Amino acid sequence: MTARTLRVAIMTDETGWHTSRLKRALRARGAQGRCVDLADCRIDTTWAAHGLVIPGYGRGLPDAVIVRGVAGGSFEQVTVRLGILHALRELGVPVYNDARAIERSVDKSMTTFLLHRAGIATPPAWAGESLPHARRVVMREAAAGREVVLKPLFGSQGKGLVRLGGSGENGCAALPSLRDYGGLAYLQRFVPPTRTPGFDWRVLVVGGKAVTAMRRVSEHWVHNVAQGGRCEAQPLTPELAQLAERASAALGLDYAGIDVVPCDDPERGAQVIEVNGVAAWRGLQSVTSFDIAGCIVDDLLTRRLARAQAGAPREAVA
Structure with a gap:
């Protein structure tokens, strides 16, 4: 039969x-x-x-x-x-x-909470509906010489990102109306680039194991391929693999694209800035012979x- x-x-x-x-x-x-x-x-x-x-x-x-x-x-x-x-x-x-994992990863605030709870290095973040509180966060961070990034809670591909705070030549916009952000402010501390042009890493985790990675390089501070970033091959180091695997496990994902940014802070090291539960891999496949599908x-x-x-x-x- x-x-x-x-x-x-x-x-x-x-x-x-x-x-x-x-x-x-x-x-x-x-x-x-x-x-x-x-x-x-x-x-x-x-x-x-x-x-x-x-x-x-x-x-x-x-x-x-x-x-x-x-x-x-x-x-x-x-x-x-x-x-x-x-x-x-x-x-x-x-x-x-499954739906539980997708719900965790599509909501940036829950992603941040779960990464923080698991002790995984990730930039400080704030999420809430209060515009005055969001303004106070931006002002407090700016007073300390830092910037924050306003992100759509459910956004992807680097769309809708705005840098806030800062001063001088690289001064950035003040907090805009939250109408275009669903009436909610999700703010994440900006991690300055460690070199020019800047880059981040995308690590693919499948079945709990990091399997391949790439660098996304861009003259712009947003490194997503959809925003003009270029893909470069990246060896999968033990440090990158371990960080990505821990991030995927914290959200209970079968497969995930983990975005990691380098950091000059020796206490924090590389930091996870986003976790993608419905990850695209076309750019990654272009710089690796590994059969992702x-x-x-x-x-x-x-x-x-x-x-x-x-x-x-x-x-x-x-």
Whole structure:
């Protein structure tokens, strides 16, 4: 009897380079990948015993899920989309990364809290709805000769970042209205570059292990590739690997892109500035021969799916 082909749903609101790489890696391992938009999924307790409708899977469920994107929307829409991922996990379907981990990593304030709680070096940060308090933070930091960065709480790719405080030639903007930031100020202390041009590191962690890294170099203080940063190969040192692995573990991520910035402060050393739970890796793949999509798929199939299959039985897949 021929074994049934494993079916993996790739949750994404846009197909392209990343989804093509994942589907190819799945095919190479005898599995089938299908792109599904979470916005097209729904809860329907009349449809099947498990109560979910996942397009392309009839009345059944995929064997596993890889999350490549959760589209923005109203609070209610995003809640239900994440709820679908929560429900799949409750039904025993491995979700990579699952909704709990995505919620932790997409919210910069929770990321900061969890990194701080785990004792991981990360710049001091403040998050709150009070505009007067945010202004006091900026003034206090400026008085100490420091700057802070205002970031969208749910932002990515370096969009919407504003440096605040400072003086002289490099003086930066005062705190703007928080209307464009959802009425909330997330402020992170700016870490000055250690050289010109400045750079940071992106370290990819898969299955709890740092597997590859790169430097993102830019004349601008924002180093994201989407903002013009260039990718350079970077040896994965034991220090970088350990820091990234600890950051990923603190948020409970299956795979993660950990952004690390060098620091002149000998007491703090390198610091984690962001953790990406739906990490892109096209730039990283351009400077390494390491097969990133293949590594992600291998970890899903050999660790997460194998662990799920060894556990309690779940709803049968049609």
